[in-house]
Amino acid sequence: MSYRTQAALWLAQRASAAVLAACVAVHLFTIVYAVRGGLSASEILERTRGSVAWFAFYSVFVLAVTVHVPIGLRAVCIEWLRWRGRSCDFALLLFAAFLAWAGMRAVVAVFA
Amino acid sequence: MKVLVKRTAGFQEFEVPREPSQTVLDAVTFIQRRLDPTLAYRYACRVGMCGSCAMMVNGVPRWTCRTHVDRVLEKETITLAPLRNLPVIRDLVVDMREFFDKWARAKGQFSGSATRQDEFQPVRPDSPPRRHADAGIECIGCGVCYAACDVVKWNPDYLGPAALNRAWTLVNDVREKENLQRLRAVSGDAGCHACHSHVSCTERCPKSLSPTAAIAGLKRAVAKTLMRGDL
Numbered sequence: 001m002s003y004r005t006q007a008a009l010w011l012a013q014r015a016s017a018a019v020l021a022a023c024v025a026v027h028l029f030t031i032v033y034a035v036r037g038g039l040s041a042s043e044i045l046e047r048t049r050g051s052v053a054w055f056a057f058y059s060v061f062v063l064a065v066t067v068h069v070p071i072g073l074r075a076v077c078i079e080w081l082r083w084r085g086r087s088c089d090f091a092l093l094l095f096a097a098f099l100a101w102a103g104m105r106a107v108v109a110v111f112a
Numbered sequence: 113m114k115v116l117v118k119r120t121a122g123f124q125e126f127e128v129p130r131e132p133s134q135t136v137l138d139a140v141t142f143i144q145r146r147l148d149p150t151l152a153y154r155y156a157c158r159v160g161m162c163g164s165c166a167m168m169v170n171g172v173p174r175w176t177c178r179t180h181v182d183r184v185l186e187k188e189t190i191t192l193a194p195l196r197n198l199p200v201i202r203d204l205v206v207d208m209r210e211f212f213d214k215w216a217r218a219k220g221q222f223s224g225s226a227t228r229q230d231e232f233q234p235v236r237p238d239s240p241p242r243r244h245a246d247a248g249i250e251c252i253g254c255g256v257c258y259a260a261c262d263v264v265k266w267n268p269d270y271l272g273p274a275a276l277n278r279a280w281t282l283v284n285d286v287r288e289k290e291n292l293q294r295l296r297a298v299s300g301d302a303g304c305h306a307c308h309s310h311v312s313c314t315e316r317c318p319k320s321l322s323p324t325a326a327i328a329g330l331k332r333a334v335a336k337t338l339m340r341g342d343l
Binding site for chain 1: 254263266267296299300301303305306331334337339343
């Protein structure tokens, strides 16, 4: 991987961290606010189903996680496992695809 | 007091008499001159100018000439070891080649844009680049920050705090003509982007410099260059 790509990955991780900071804050605040008087699964689904705003919000959340987590894991692989190079990058790309798939599956499940 | 010294074969214990205003370097010199002349260690100036007496004192990298025994004695014992993250030549002496090779890899050499026929380049002392350079320029290459850095331990290719600090002083030198190549040299997994900002280098620097701030500056400079499409 070129130094340019490595620098771009660092920038992408910083940018996705900024997005995640906002997403996590909104997510936690909404949970605490919405569950004050108790909330059942069906009540949650009532609010999320068909809500384009929540769909867009959680899609952005999943996208930020998909970008952020594999880049961080790459540093963990290099520093703790001494695993680097194409095999490591390819494995992390697959992991990013898994995160995107699993995350969007959950988002679609509460939207559709 | 008891002084435990990491020798090539393992730790060896010495009994060293306490003296007023005694430095750790005084204790090591006592051992070498009175107790065991085969002990290998390195020093030159004894007054905190050369940086060659750096070693691990109770697990912390320090200049032994500027470390008073009173400050570091734990249960009447001091433990000494060679600087971390560098190959040991013998006893307390480490091989600094890799450390300085990394300065070269970070393009630590000045490449001027003017010749001797040109006029002097005016550099205002209060200009931001000059102030950034000033903040890091006093590094004497003792290797304390390099030994304190966990990222160097985990990622041996990492250029390390001193080399990156040097690169940052040159990035801020308005006379320098190879800064684009320098930013390329300090980018990526072995460069400034590997730094986790643990701040161990800044915490341990005997000159009170902040390589962490220098590395953060390099990250900003690289990011700007990358976004302009010039990297």
